[in-house]
Amino acid sequence: MKKRFALRFAPGLVEQPLVSKLVRAYDVDVNILNADVSSGRGGKLIVDLVGRTEAIKQSVSWLGGIGVVVSEIVKELVFNQDSCVSCGGCTAVCSSGALQMDREWKLVYDASKCVVCGLCVNACPLRLFELSMERGA
Amino acid sequence: MERTIRKKRNQDEGDAHMAKTIAQINEKIKAGSVVVVTAEEFTAMARTKEPGQLAQEVDVVTTATFGPMCSSGAVINFGHWNPGIRMEDITLNDVPVYQGLAAVDGYIGATAESKYDCQYGGAHVIEDLIAGKELRLHARGKGTDCYPTKEIDTYINKDVVNEFYLFDPRNAYQNYGAATNSTSKIKYTYMGCLLPSFGNVTYSTSGELSPLLNDPYLRTIGLGTRIFLGGTQGYVVWNGTQFNTAKERNSHGIPLGGGATLAVIGDAKEMSTEFIRAAYYEKYGVSMFVGLGIPIPVLDDDMAGRLAISNSEIETYVFDYGVDGHPAVGKVNYAELQSGKIELNGKKVKTAPLSSLSVARDIADTLCGWIKDGRFLLSEPVARFPMDSSVEPLRQRRAGQDASEGAER
DSSP states (O other): OOEEEEEEEEETTTSHHHHHHHHHHHEEOOOOOOOEEEETTTTEEEEEEEEEEHHHHHHHHHHHHTTTTEEEEEEEEEEEEGGOOOGGGGGGGSSSSSSEEETOOEEEEEGEEEEEEOHHHOOOOOOOOOOEEEEEO | HHHHHHHHHHHHHSSTTTOOHHHHHHHHHHTTTOOOEEEHHHHTTTTTSOHHHHHOOOEEEEEEEEEEESSSSEEOOOOOOOOOOOOSEETTTTEEEEOOTEEEEEEETTTTTTSSSSSSSHHHHHHHHTTOOOEEEEOOOOOOOSSSBOEEEEETTTTTTEEEEEEEEEEOOOOOEEEEEESSOOOTTEEEEOOOTEEEEEOOGGGGGGGGSTTTOOOOOOOOEEEEEEEEEEEEEEOOOTTSSSBBTTSOOBBSOOOOOEEEEEGGGGTTTTEEEEEEEEEEEEEEEEOOOOEEEEOOOOHHHHHOOOOOGGGEEETTTTTOOOOOOEEHHHHHHTEEEEOOOOOOEEEESSSSSHHHHHHHHHHHHHHHEEEEEEOSSSSSSSSSOEEEEEEOTTTTOOOOHHTTO
């Protein structure tokens, strides 16, 4: 199974090799979708954990144990598509390919490609995007 | 250029059997025998047929655009209060309404911002009124012998006000420059979010479907032209502001950026939020998407040739919004822009539209339907717009200083 998490950690944890530990100790694949990490400031990772259900559960519990604040991303991006006029303004900033114009110049949104960068939230002149709520894990 | 057009027109007039008049086209509309296609369809037909043949076969071509147009707004007459008030300070949902008119007339500009929420503005007021919503009206006056009331606080909707009509001083820009950003920081502009280091290019016309690109010398579009505006019939009532017919043109007569504009009017009570939508551009402000469509009569070979214009023949400059004065950094055509990538400084750069081509197509199709159904007749312009109009910047000058002196600065 695959689950998406936001991992927030204090400056002290920046030096820890979190990802390789997860891969070796818990046998989960880690796909980093977005990383905002800097020395002395702590950081935030958006990751997909792919593996057995039990392995993901243990990974989350280990991360929690060492002080990482883990929350599951329930929905990546809330898009009020019914009100969309397909202007295309959001596609200017979407580098993941989640937001694209189709052959008929209608906007199509592919949630599976979204990396939750949030640039579309401010790029949409109709304000139809919202970053979703996270659920504590 | 104007001389060559005039010469061409004289030739066309010589071939009288070829030419059609607007009156003849209207007779066909009434008889239900009119042939009408969209500008994109016409351009596709022109790949296999000569303009002469197309001028015989097609009577009307519909053009359309649905993009953000800041220079838009609406006139409202609120009706008289009892006892009367001379409204000298007016807000609708906390958005200031221009009050410098008669007692209960107001003008709500699309870009006016709410006193309390910069993401809600005049365009939202207009959209909400069109949607049939109730809006809070607050007004103050100093109180006069004839208008003694000093303050009112009430609700209005479009059905309780006397007039509510859109009057946009500048819509339908003929062409517009594309935008990019050379700096190391994201720029939030009216041309959308421009990513750093030439990270993207945005553009904002509907290309070969766009009204004034299909009649680049405004032969058929002038004062009084009946159009599609916001979902209902409207009219061209003047040239738009910043009307520029002296702009550099390419070999197809297409101005490279800017160009002509139109002032338009229409009954907002009859409009639809499908074709009038409020917009907020991050760190810029409020604007309004306006749906505008213009039918162009295929009078003769010359018009057919103009209407056959294709995206690859429509060019514009790419301007760098990261630098003061927005210098040009490249020149592209709309086939390239619509392909999703252009080459800029030897590098592939992603492109994105800001005006909705899919809604513009809906408008062009709707207008086709109205004309086929005999519900929309074409109009002869009452007067044509000047073909020698240029746009001047605002300069610091002393009172009485002549323009050429100012230009030397």
